[in-house]
Amino acid sequence: TDETPKLRAALDGVPTYKPGKPGAASAAGAVSYKLSSNENPYPPLPGVLESAVAASGAFNRYPDMACTGLMAALAERFDVPVTRLATGTGSVGVAQQLLQATAGPGDEVIFAWRSFEAYPIITQISGATAVRVPLTETEEHDLDAMADAITDRTRLIFVCNPNNPTGAAIRRRELERFLDRVPGDVLVVLDEAYREFVRDEDIPDGLELYRDRPNVCVLRTFSKAYGLAGLRVGFAVAHEPVAAALRKTAVPFGVSQIAQDAAVASLASEQELLERVEGLVAERARVSRELVVQGWTVPETQANFVWLRLGARTTDFAAAAERAGVVVRPFPGEGVRVTIGEPEANDLFLQAAAEFRKEPE
Numbered sequence: 001t002d003e004t005p006k007l008r009a010a011l012d013g014v015p016t017y018k019p020g021k022p023g024a025a026s027a028a029g030a031v032s033y034k035l036s037s038n039e040n041p042y043p044p045l046p047g048v049l050e051s052a053v054a055a056s057g058a059f060n061r062y063p064d065m066a067c068t069g070l071m072a073a074l075a076e077r078f079d080v081p082v083t084r085l086a087t088g089t090g091s092v093g094v095a096q097q098l099l100q101a102t103a104g105p106g107d108e109v110i111f112a113w114r115s116f117e118a119y120p121i122i123t124q125i126s127g128a129t130a131v132r133v134p135l136t137e138t139e140e141h142d143l144d145a146m147a148d149a150i151t152d153r154t155r156l157i158f159v160c161n162p163n164n165p166t167g168a169a170i171r172r173r174e175l176e177r178f179l180d181r182v183p184g185d186v187l188v189v190l191d192e193a194y195r196e197f198v199r200d201e202d203i204p205d206g207l208e209l210y211r212d213r214p215n216v217c218v219l220r221t222f223s224k225a226y227g228l229a230g231l232r233v234g235f236a237v238a239h240e241p242v243a244a245a246l247r248k249t250a251v252p253f254g255v256s257q258i259a260q261d262a263a264v265a266s267l268a269s270e271q272e273l274l275e276r277v278e279g280l281v282a283e284r285a286r287v288s289r290e291l292v293v294q295g296w297t298v299p300e301t302q303a304n305f306v307w308l309r310l311g312a313r314t315t316d317f318a319a320a321a322e323r324a325g326v327v328v329r330p331f332p333g334e335g336v337r338v339t340i341g342e343p344e345a346n347d348l349f350l351q352a353a354a355e356f357r358k359e360p361e
Ligand code: PMP
Pocket: 037, 038, 089, 090, 091, 092, 093, 116, 160, 163, 164, 191, 193, 220, 221, 222, 223, 229, 232, 233, 234
């Protein structure tokens, strides 16, 4: 027969995740730099690579499903009991588990928009309804509007701090005031994928905020500052009931032994990794400063990327940057997000941005 399997109606219209384009040879034949996925531009540290290679010798075996070594290392590093930790296949995997644990058809999930593009995708897949609250004119979360959007059906709220793709971060007072307005039976997920790049001391650390708030959990990743994007390992810090729910919803063996061991080695080499982050933060300041000198409006960023609101000129800008040898991330009709990379890559981007400003609109 030509019958086809019945698929869940919730999947209709789910937007597909668009990964950043890889770098490729540019028109001029030169190498191009990938500044489209907020990755760490630096290759693995030798010690981290060694751990991964050593673990790869046993990939005929399943990994340690409980991530025992990694959980112990995280517990020590972040001073939290292991009962409040959960690991997963990238922090996006953990975010999906959080949805599975809290929301389904008829429920609502609130997040700012624009924000991390996986939020609407994983929300719709869960069957819940995505409630997008527009950012303010200064590209920040509109926390008052987000609190006003809470209904009896709200189950989860994503707060992306700093926000992807705008880089804007929420200050302590505003975030605390917001958390005070959220009912205790609604889970707030503080997505801190870019936490290690934050330098403004007024941006609170979620690990402090979650402590006295059983409905708050923190999402972190090894993909950005720690440079393990390709290995897929993220984690959440949450109060026991939520952490236990995360362990139930985990894909069995979802974090490979290679990823676990590389993550443990990264924590052991954290000083060296954070020095690299320091260099990227300095580059972020240089890039932002130069862009302002060129005449761009650059929202203050606390992450490893900058945001240029280009509206209708977005795709033209992305094409021009690509011709100049840098692949950026266009959000058509809105703007481009450009990852801070190694200095050579940032120089090429700055040149492209300067050239583009000279072009007639
Ligand atoms: N949260 C935010 C805000 C992100 O920008 C990203 C990566 N783009 C993630 C989570 C997911 O990262 P990963 O799954 O690699 O941990």
